[in-house]
Amino acid sequence: MKPIPRLLASLCVPIIAATALPPAAQAATPANTPARKPNILLIVADDLGYTDLGSYGAEIATPNLDRLANTGAKMTSFYASPFCSPTRAMLMSGVDNHLAGFGDMAELMLPEQMGKPGYEGYLNERVVPMPQVLKDAGYRTAMAGKWHLGIKEELSPATRGFDQSYAMVMGGASHWGDQSGILAVDPNKPPKAIYRENGKAIDIPRDGFYSSVAFTDKLLEYLKSGESSGKPFFGYLAFTAPHWPLHAPDADIAKYEGRYKAGYDKLRKERLERMIKQGIVPADTPVYEGHAYWPKWESLSQAEKESEARRMTVYAAMVDNMDQQIGRVLEYLKATGELDNTFVFFMSDNGADGNSVYDVGRTREWIHKDMDNSNANIGKPGSFIEYGPGWAQVGSTPFKLYKSFMYEGGISVPAIAWGPGIKGGSIKREFAHVTDVAPTIYELAGAKHPGTEYKGKEVLPLRGKSMLPYLQGKAQQVRSTNDAVGWELGGRKALRKGDWKIVYANKPWGNDGWELYNLAQDRTESRDLAAQNPQKLGELLVAWKDYVAETGTLEIDGLAYRPGYSNAGKYYDDLKIEAAMKPRAAK
Template identity: 30%
Template structure:
């Protein structure tokens, strides 16, 4: 805060002087607490209070004590939506057109949220609020997530006083990549000890709030709680899954019918709403084999357990606020960041890293894994038939600008501020409207300056006018949408959508920006057709033209241009990197692990790993360098006093080479050489084979063949660590001893990668987009 002018008197001595203290900043009298809960990849038709088939009693009680909105919209993607929620500006205005990993060098696309677009956390902390962020962030440029920073786009750099969660788009629920404030932190316990990330986040939320309330009970808080559920991996203890055994055997087609019936009964959708048309990418349930139906039902059971488990953790936070006597005076805003996700593909996946490496799913193997889905062994995701059902009654899903991708749950509860209970509101609301609504509820004006930065205008509209006036005319009447070239525009009850052709494989021409012509718009009259089931473009060509032109006008206002529908090419765009490319990377023990985007790239190329160590009397053991996770990677380590190298092929097979001789005591240099001996076979999901040689002080002590390596990526949640395996043990050989830290001394570990790098750009694009 700026220094305040001294209003006392300073004399020659204390007796001649009058002290004066700067005024403490306090929030407005009776300003409420604010709890914003952001779910991940939860569709419009998945919560119980929206007609879903999953029990969500705690979210339901929020709805019973407040409001549900059936016309709330997001951007159809996570990071862009979250930037809207926190700033009140559109995602392109925030330079967050997509996730930061697909940023480009244009103002609406570069992934750096301008400080001129202050976050609600920055606004409230300057007005006397405690501010906390917990869980998923995914708003830091990809090149800035390592210990090298910069940290100005980390939560503590954007107005949050405390943070505990993960910076990326997803993480393993049992062994997460945790960040506490501005540093990495190991999970407080293990999966075997019952650890689960969502439970941890809920407990930390309670602790953060309690820490301040016990000292200053009148100081309100703004808490941004983002558990990361129900994004893949769908992981939850078995007892939460058992409840749903057999509950989804009817299949996704029948599930859609049941959900719509419940939605109409609840008044969440208007009477007479039709189901959107058959999705051409989804097979009819009755055409699947019995084994497929059995597997896919189980995958949905796991998701259901995951969602109800998340609801239970939300319940813990709500119960705590009730115990404190704070719940009635807390504005709770619960949303999902986009529609349900189709990233599991048509068959679902038990380990998405196989998909990203072109390793085909095997039905028999997946059936064998069924009983362990949801546990720490698998990184599973359901098939996209359940995605479609989860977005009932709408078309399509996440990443697309149909209502299936962009229409999401919004529950608002504030017992002391909203008289209505259990009602549904139909006014159009967008993610950019949340921040101005919070400001109005707290009695705080949007500031002209935040942290020394003059502020841009807030682009959203408060929807507080609708709290106690169900029939109030909507005040947000125009809103554009754009996501990876797909477009839509809402205006005064009409919605026009410009999709890609269904079922058509995109050619290079399709993916180029020049192919994004204005033909192909669909038109929906939402006053009569809530679910976008009936395209009336041919009946109203003048309205199509009006809305298409309006889209271009809005695009020009909000940095949407240049319109960019590229896929692989967009990934290949040059962007800032955390360090200059080099032939040798040097790592040291004891520090933070290196995120995947900043780690050395060794796949499919000749390379060496050299560790300068001191082995104490009696020998040593432990990891020298590990890169990856149980889903794939490699590790150079010592066990039984012998140097070992293991290559984990996408969690399917581990290939190991062991030194013939024990490790000598004293100072020495140990080395692993990897020489490629064949070509990459991407179609078969096989990386380059190679010969591994092991050395002690230049003398060869072992050799072996690695017939198959990871071809593309060590995994979404992977990273590199020196002196221990810090994340999710690469090898089963030492998993029970994780992190299996080296018991000798390591001076440094150097990785030489002077061999030419192999990059498969299309597969890399698929990998990073799954982190949405």
Template identity: 40%
Template sequence: MAGSVHSEIDVSAASLHDNKRPNIVLILADDLGYTDVGSFGGEIATPTIDSLAAEGIRFSNYHTAANCAPARAMLLTGVSNHRAGVANIIEMIPPEQRDHPAYQGELSHNVVTVATLLEEAGYNTYMSGKWHLGRTQDKLPSRRGFQRTIALADSGADNWEQKPYIPIYDNANWYADGERFTLPDDFYSSRFLVDKMIDFIKSDQLKDGSREAPFFAYLPFQAVHIPVQAPQEFIDRYEGRYLEGWTTLREERRRRAIELGIVLPDVPAATMHTTRDWNELSDEDKRFEAKRMAVYAAMVEAMDFHIARLVQYLREIGEFDNTIFIFTSDNGSEPSGADALNTTRARFQLARQGYTADYETLGLKGSFVNLGPSFASASASPLAYYKFYAGEGGLRVPLIIAGKPLAIKPDVERAFTYVKDITPTILSLTGVDQPGGRYAGKPVERITGKDLSPLLKGNVDKVYGDDEAIGYELAGQGVLFLGDYKLVMTRGPVGDDRWRLFNINNDPGETRDLSSQQAVRFQKMLNLYQQYKRENGVLDPPQGYNHIRQVALNTIYDRFRGEAVAVLILIVLLVGFRVYAKK
């Protein structure tokens, strides 16, 4: 079988509807790579996450979307992101697609969130962290089932202060219970978000310390989204650790992942063509690049440190043994920006945004760090590609499900699983029914994800049959999973716009294209992908689409379209006046 779990989970309807219904803590890292945590092969110190993994199930074949908002839409609803209105993040959707219901970039009202369903079932529901699924009043998390919220509406923000991280935003848009919120002066994102979550949980305790209802706590961190930033004491622990470079790190992680059973023995891992030759760098550049990775590792460890504070609090109030933990990432590691951050041009651009990239203060308040494509590839080892791209490195991320209410034997589960599966699994573990085709008097999309409880129980080898296709699309890049196989087309300039076929069970690094050898399977999966496009309202991107350039174009369009319309009207009036004058 895919995993060797044999213990049963006591999730009978009777046990789930008494006072011992389990709490759910859903922890979402942002842009965390496949082997960034220790229990998946990484060298970064993540003892809290690893301790959960040691008591639970590590899903080594779990897939999500290639960027954040689509992943979050599926995570919280169990519905395909296109059908939920979030084909892409709103910042990357071209104007030509904005009138289409699948391309709103915000969570549609035709879906029901897991928080709404749990709240209706008597759960207290909390969210503390990044939302990025809409920032109008009707689309903030306070209107989508969460009773208490601290929410960042944007794609990201500074981790040390209330400051936008890129110029597409005028402000860092934070909200508390639906109202605009000003961050405290001593803000650091991971610490602050855990503080607020503890406050929310504490607020519903009775005077004797007991609780009238279980809780659902959604904790979507900013870590490790750009700008990568961390406290100095964490950075110091990794000073000099990465001086051997990204290629060495990628291989170290591949070997460790094999030892842990995360990937099969002898799994090949091709070197990405976007990875520079470490040996061609000067000693000064090697030192600088190693520091960037050190800051990244520090941010991951800082997140783990603050998760430990939440875990300890739950122990102190007697709720740890009644809590199920789910830990994952929204997508793979972030490659944006060139590896060469330490250049005059890069520093000039950062200065315009109010940031520096000085070695001594890298990662601290006022500095800007990104991982770059070479270390992003190491972060995703042994997989190919990273965030924004349809390779496994963009889609395959860690998933850990643990907690004493499950009563399971720790194991690695290799069956294919998908981000849409999280909501139906939470509903199953809490004894809450899925909505049908209608909810609250209106039609809604049905959940299409799978309940993973049978895998946790060890009752089945897989939840997706070999004939069940799972499609995905991002800005023209296509993916179709079918059994052990993956059909994929990755767009340029990183990809080559060609359809390929891989067996991702024994070749997760996507090194052996099987499209010629298995032509019948290849054509069948191409046909199934076209069917997926039709059924989910997938649109092809405009000719020449580039996701980074589109962000810049959308910034101009959104900020100046009012002025542009005025100019256009003036031109029409002037032309009309000249025509009239000639009569």
């Protein structure tokens, strides 16, 4: 009897415990038949927290991703950047963000950074993007979703190796259409989301459109259109969910009504208990109790509790709906017989986002004026709202802080690998980094990165390392204990070498100096060892200087204190403004 691929079997049986799914099984390839190149399906969630999937401790229904996690490799020490564009630049290139064009977020770039090498604010020409490498290796390439790697037409996915593309060009757009983006290209006009298909600007309808559904529809359309080509595919599905604004279909919201009335403090402890039961973290793991900036749940007024609970209800619905769309793609692959020959990699682009939407771009000018953020309208067209630091800290359980910070809560993300040769049902605990994804995919696909020259031009070599031997159970780790990996964005910094990590954060979030942690013993970063172990601190600071020199990172005095976004601390002030305003019709 021919073996049944493990996810195929699980999709055919509607009710089955994930732990009871059969192990990996692949049919043997006849000796006289050339091995088929595997399809590649790369899926990225936007601002999804470490514990926001059921297989990572959440109460949110994510059965499709849970099946992938429980029958593939669930990674518990996978790292991204603390912001979206830098992560996506590293994902698409296998090169550090300071080399690939996103030394900082394009929207936050300072005059001292603009124009410097590695600070172009788009995926620069010094890298060869993943879709181009795979296209050169005989793959058909398609993407649908958030791009955020260049605004101009000449920087669109169509120019960086994608045969077919449907791209939301910038971040933070409405999920219900083009109603509002973060920034206005023309400062004299209201913000409007930019979409391009195959490089050309297109209009997005405001009726019958929801981002997660639309992106999935397009990717499926592209995959179907190439079925007769005989080529393997590289599909990149880049959701903008669950990034704010919080929007979700009514049917999905209804599933979670009343679920979050007990608040974020209680939920954080519940998630940690499930994580311990699932073997994700040790039984003695403490939970980070939160920063003094945000209040305990019990100190909130009844009106504030109702508003907060509604926000988390919609957020959960967004994650649920995203998982449903992933299920649609897996069902299609099953129906076409391609599932057992497809490598799936899923990840989030950074930690959960606890920052205020009002501190980005020009949002303060128009959200209060144009949007209806009354409780009843949260999640619907015409609303534009985030879910705040209390719930973000739930998503980061048990780690410290969230998106924009170099603590574990900002850079540790869920990641799942599933497909041919991947050891099923395994928890992978060793360190891996977003720059390791491209080399992994190239090895699996039999594709070769050009190294330092491409089509007569000098290009940057890969900095990441293939995870494939590790994922297949043939290696004990991805990187050696001597490998040093650095991070820097907006003046906040970190470097990891082996089990040790140094972190710099400005006050009031850190101590305005380098902190030292042993992550093997203290991944919640609750015991700063810098004063106790100056020798180890010095060793990592030497590695930090090497990283800065190798990547061209600009260290600007006071940069971490720049106003706005994570330093503004306006979330709770804006809640009061919202509560005092009357509902108004969205424009």
